[in-house]
Amino acid sequence: MKHLFGNCVRSMSSNETGRRIMDSVPREKVDCVVIGAGVVGIAVARALALKGREVLVIESGSTFGTGTSSRNSEVIHAGIYYPRDSLKAIFCVRGREMLYEYCSMHDIPHKQVGKLIVATRSSEIPKLNDILNHGIQNGVDSLEMINGAKAMKMEPELQCVKAILSPLSGIVDSHSLMLSLVGEAENHRTTFTYNSTVIGGHLEGKEICLHILETKCLKEWDGTSILHPELILVPKLLVNSTGLSAPALAKRFTSLQSEVIPPSYYARGCYFTLSDTKASPFRHLIYPIPEDGGLGVHVTLDLNGQIKFGPDVEWIDGVDDISSFQNKFDYSVHANRAEQFYPAIRSYYPNLKDRALEPGYAGIRPKLSRPGQSPVDFVIQGEDIHGIPGLVNLFGIESPGLTASLAIADFVSTRLLG
């Protein structure tokens, strides 16, 4: 982008119309734009670039992966939980295969540690059976129902009555993954532009006009004056991959009918770590039966063998559009949330000591369903739904979005380019 950037926010003088201001904003035609440099946006940019397209990634943060992509469990999911034939199921299974292959080829730190999904009392066994059936229907190989004694032999600190062993589950260093994808994309004519925010867009004929502003200007914004872009980009193809902000941004594309934009909700998930990091009590990922809104407070390992517990589910109100574009969500982990963690963890790890937990970090799930509603699938929205050629919106890319990222990218690039 040659014109980045001019003056920040300009107010309209009385004899100036909004139209005239827009006419005076510099414009550039570009081939493909991906908005958002999280793992999904980066993977989409790489996929488009590998197919020979020139890609510009616009990211409001100061670097890639500062949103949900660096605030998750870093688990490579096998694809067990999701409803049959859902996008989550299909992309998780395919994405997991692609991810293991990618990590091996590009030396990305990862480990197929395996996972135990545990029933801690006999009343949970029917749910465990359902989960196993889902997994089998989704095409997840090598799942095995094992009795409690076998599971507790594998993990002596574990307490359970039955478990599903999922040998295909693993962990990945998400930062190394993103770094590698960014490098590959850049080697194939992709440009990453940081500190730049898309604040909206409009259609002129069939052309999408994207409104761009330097993120710094939003920080200086008084919250009331009209924001005007400093640059208008006119891409042939556009992917809205802005994670938590995707519905809010879509609402600011004036030509997009509001009916096609799903309602958005947010569910924060907090993690706690162990204060005594000397000896990790577990070697596998340990998951309880899923709860409303999440997979339950589980045990995740990092590649150094250290464990963390989480994430829990706390439904929170969103922030306004402009704050969400700047990732101004509340990621604080309050120490008092540990009170709910102790009993949840002790249901499968009874030897957890008092005062053993320390606040870790938090991430926020971009939900499309309210508390108590059935989970909603990933929404990948193209021209057939919204009628705008060349635009793909990615909504509700919550877990297993990291695992599924390469498969989503493959699907989006094929949909746009054939």
Ligand SMILES: Cc1cc2nc3c(=O)[nH]c(=O)nc-3n(C[C@H](O)[C@H](O)[C@H](O)COP(=O)(O)OP(=O)(O)OC[C@H]3O[C@@H](n4cnc5c(N)ncnc54)[C@H](O)[C@@H]3O)c2cc1C
């Ligand atoms: C607590 C938690 C645990 C999870 N655990 C797992 C797991 O173990 N395994 C798994 O597979 N998945 C997991 N996930 C899901 C996974 O992390 C996400 O699906 C994935 O990271 C989403 O990536 P993304 O690129 O869509 O979004 P993000 O990483 O949020 O990227 C969106 C980017 O868009 C930018 N942006 C926003 N608005 C604008 C704008 N207007 N202009 C320009 N840029 C903008 C943001 O700054 C951000 O960088 C978890 C999620 C959560 C919340």
